[in-house]
Amino acid sequence: MAPYLSLPVLLIISVVISIAIGAxxxxxxxxxxxxxxxxxxxxxxxxxxxxxxxxGDPCGKGWKGIKCSGSSVTEINLSGLGLTGTLGYQLSSLTSVTNFDMSKNNIHGDIPYQLPPNAVHINLARNAFTGGVPYSISQMTDLEYLNVASNQLNGQLTDMFGKLPKLSVLDLSFNRFSGSLPQSFRSLSSLKTLYLQNNQFSSTVNVLSTLPLEDLNLENNQFTGWIPSKLKGIDNLQVGGNSWSSGTAPPGMVKASNTGSGGNSLKGNSIVNGVAIAAAVIAVLVVALILLTFMKKRSSSSAHYLDGRFDEQLSQNRTFTPLVSDDQKELKHSSSISMKAFERSLSTGLKRQPSEPRKSFNDNEFANKVHSKRSTNPITMTSYSLEDLRAATGGFSAGRLLGQGTIGRVFKAKYADGKVLAVKKLETINDSGGSSSEFMELVSGVSKLHHPNISELLGYCSEPGHPLLVYEFQRNGSLHDFLHLSDEYSKPLTWDTRIKIALGTARAVEYLHEVCSPSMTHKNISSANILLDEELNPHLSECGLTVFYEDPSENLGPGYNAPECIKPSSYTMKSDIYCFGVVMLELLTGRKPYDSSKPRMEQSLVRWATPQLHDIDALAQMVDPALRGLYPPKSLSRFADVIALCVQSEPEFRPPMSEVVQALVRCVQHTSINKRLGGDLSASRRSDDSDSYY
Structure with missing residues (x-):
C-alpha cells in the first residue's frame, strides 16, 4: 500500500519543484x-x-550587465562596452530598475523620453546623445544621481527639477546647454554636487545660493553678475572662464566675510568696500527722500484716475493678489495688496503691475519659464483688467479675431512694447450663469498645467460678466489652418516636422492622462486646437476646460467623434486617443476629418483611410501630395500602424498614450537613421519657418 500512496506524493513534489524552478x-x-x-x-x-x-530569460540565463531580484530586472550596467545605436523606446517598462548605467559608449540620438521610472542612479555620460534632457525626469522622485556629461546635448533646461528632493549629484558638464539656470533648481534640497562646466549657460547663478552644495563647478560658461556670498563658502568651488561682475556687489548681494575660496575672498578690501557701500546707502536714502516728497505731492492729483467702476471695486473690499518675483516669498492665503500699492499703481493708469518687464513670448522663453509649485495658495499669475485687454484687442474687434470655438472666441492682443498675447472670451460661462468663484477655480486648475507642449496660461480677467483667459500667442496659428487653409505661397510641412508635431501632441496628452493627478481627459483634441510656434513645435490648447464640454460630440468637429461617444458619459481617455488618431490621419493625408466635397465614400477620413493603412501601395497613394514623396517608407509605415491602433472602433483595443509616444519615438528614430544613411528624406530639408501666420 505504501508504494501505491507514494506515487502521487512524488508527482506533487516534482510539480512543485518544476513550478519553483520556472518561477x-x-x-x-x-x-x-x-x-x-x-x-x-x-x-x-x-x-x-x-x-x-x-x-529569452535575462534573469535566468545571466544576460551580460543585467542583475535581477527574483523575476524582475533591477540593474542594467553596460558601461564602456563600445555600444552604438540608440536606447530604444520601451525603457519605461523597466519599473524595477534602480541602477541604469550606459556611460562610456557611442550611443546616439535623443535620450529616450521615458527612462526607467523608478531609477535611483542614471549614468549616460560620455556618449553622443543629442537634443535635451527629457522632461519625464521631473517625475522620477527617487532619483539620487544623474550624469549626462560629455554628450552633445543642447538647448535650455526646462523647469523639471521641482520634484526631485533626493537628487544629490547632477552632472551636466561638457555639453552645449544654454540660457539661464531654471528656477526649479531651488527645490533641489539634497544636492551636494553640481557640475555645469563647459556649457553656454548665461545670466546669474543666484538660484544656487540656497542649496547645500559641497562641490560646484561653473567654469567656462557665460555667467554674469556677482557670485553669491553663500557659494563662496563651498570647499570645492571652481568659477573661472565666465564674465563675472567686478567691483563691489550691490548691498545685500555679498556679505563682508572672510569665508571663501582662493581669489573669491573679500579679505583685505573690507574697509574700502565698507566705505563704498556706506556711501552708496547714503546716496540711496537721499534719493528715496526726494522721491517720497515728490510722490506725496503727486498722490493728491493721482486720485483723478479713479473712475466709478474702480471705486465700486474698492468698496466691495475685494482681495487682490500681487504679481511677485521668484525671489520673493510665496504669499500667505490671506495676503492682499495694501492701499499704498494701489497708490503706486495710479501713475500707470491702473494697468496691471508686473514685477519686471515682460518680453514678447516665444518657445525658448517657455523652456526657461518659471512654473509655480502646485498648491492651494491664491493664484499669483497676472490679473488683467478688462480695460487693458479691451485696449490691446482693439475692443475685441473682428479684425483681431483669431478663431472661434464652442466655448468662446480668441482675440489677438497687441501692446505698445511689441508683446502679443491671445485672449479667450469664455462665453459659455456667461450663457450658463457661472459664478466668479467657479471661474477662479477653473483658473486655479489650468494654472497648474505645465508642459512644453501645452499652451501656457499667462493670466486672466475676472471682472463680472467678462471671464477672460490670457494665453501665449503662437505665430503660426493652428495645425488645421496650416494643413487645410494654406495658399500656394505657404511652405508645406515636411515629414519630420509632421512626426515632431504628432510626437509633441502625444506627449501633451500623455501628460494629461498619465502624469496629472487626478488624470484628465481633454475632450476636444483636434487639429484646430494644436497651435504651432515659430519653430512649428506643437502646443495643445484648451487643456483643463472639460467643464464646458457637457457633450463632446457637439464640440468636436465632424469626423473626430469616436464610435462609442453616443452620450456624453461614454467619453473616456480612449476617446481622446481616437481623436488623436484622426489628427495623425490629417498629418498623413493632408485631408480634413470630414470633407463633404469628396465622393460619398471618401467624405469620412477614418472610414476611407483605415482599410488602406496596412496596404503599402495604397498607403503611398494616400500620402499628402504636398510631401512630394519625400519621406522614409519605413517611417511612413510605422506612422500608419500607430494610426490604425488609435482609431480602433472598440475603445479597449486602443493603446494608452504612453505606448503611442513610444511608437512615435520609434518613427523619429527611423527618420534619423534614414538621414544618416543619406536617404531620400534629405531632399526635404527646407525651412519650416514660414512668415507670420496672423
Missing part, C-alpha cells in the same frame, strides 16, 4: 520585451552575450 528562471515579460527592443536598437551587438532581440 525562479522566468523574467517578467515587460522587462524581457524592453530589453529585446533595447538590444535591437543598439544594433544587436556581440558584446551583449546572452541577449536576444526576441524572447
Amino acid at each position: 525562479l528562471a522566468k523574467t517578467d515579460q515587460p522587462d524581457v520585451s524592453a530589453l529585446n527592443v533595447m538590444y535591437s536598437s543598439l544594433n544587436s551587438p556581440s558584446q551583449l552575450t546572452g541577449w536576444s532581440s526576441s524572447g
